[in-house]
Amino acid sequence: MTYSDYVIYVDESGDHTLTAIDRDYPVFVLDFCIFRKDSYANVVAPQVQAFKFAHFGHDIVVLHEHEIRKQKPPFVFLKSRDKRDAFMDGLNRLIEQADFTIVAAAIHKERLTQRYAAPGNPYEMALTFCMERAHAFLRDRGQHNMTTHIVVERRGKREDDELELAFRRIRDGANYVGEMPGFEIIFADKKTNSAGLQLADLTARPIGRHVLDPAQPNRAWEIIEPKLRRSPAGAVRGWGLKVFP
Incomplete structure (x- = not known):
């Protein structure tokens, strides 16, 4: 078996049910974070560990977007403005500097149910969109016939x-x-405690927030947007981000 030079870590934002749609967040986002293994092993993962050592004194804590945003344990210290500013500045810088490519799909569930009498499963739709685009990313680099692991x-x-x-x-x-x-x-x-899964978790929700309201200021999106796969002309929609319908 020949392994590719890449590994893909996946996370989601929102749920994929169509029966009880959250009106405040009516999207399901699937987020593929594609890393070159050498960069991931030698640079990205050690930087995530160093960030944890700096803020917690150990690297066992798992960086979860929901717990950070809600300031739940072990992130209760974020209730302090000064500590929160320092932590978020460092976290933003960590994500900004990390070398990876994002391929994401956002399913707008309200539009989906309005447009289709028998809509498909949002998770399976998003998975299809992301796998197609991740395959194209690998094909462009001559890696698509080698084994690439998708970690969920x-x-x-x-x-x-x-x-x-x-x-x-x-x-x-x-x-x-x-x-x-x-x-x-x-x-x-x-x-x-996977650095790749945590970076996927941290980048999924800001994509959903941007899809729902592109005009809303979104610092996290500004950091994430340059990482999205692009067409030769620089287009993101349809290449690094598929919004459906």
Whole structure:
């Protein structure tokens, strides 16, 4: 087996249910963060560890966007303005400097249910869009026929089994690209202290907020936007970010 030079870490923002749509956040975002393995191992992961040592004294803490935003343990210290400013400045700088490419899909659930009598599963739609674009990213670099692992967090046996089935169906040809045999899916325990999974978690929600209200000031989006895959002419929509419908 020949491994590619890349690894992909995945996280999501919002839920993919269509029965009870959150009016404040009616989108589902799937976020693929694509890293070159040498850069990830030698630069990105050590920088994430160094950031944790600086703010916590150890590297066991897991950086979760929701807990940071809500200032839940172990992020209660963020209630202090000075500490919060220093932490967020450092975190923004960490993400800004980290070398990775984002391919994301945002499914606008309200529009989806309004436009289609029998809408598809938002997760499977987003997964298809992201896999197609990640495959194109790898193809442009001559890496698409090598094995590239897509790492996702475990959510529960039923959900994981459904995701693996959808993944294999998409990989084997249920998409606009055709077969994508190089992709393999890896399920990681939620407690896995993976720098890549944490960066995917930290970058997913700002994409959703931007999709819902592009005019709203969004510092996180300003940092993330340059990392999105682009067309040769510099276009992001359809290349690094697919919004549907």
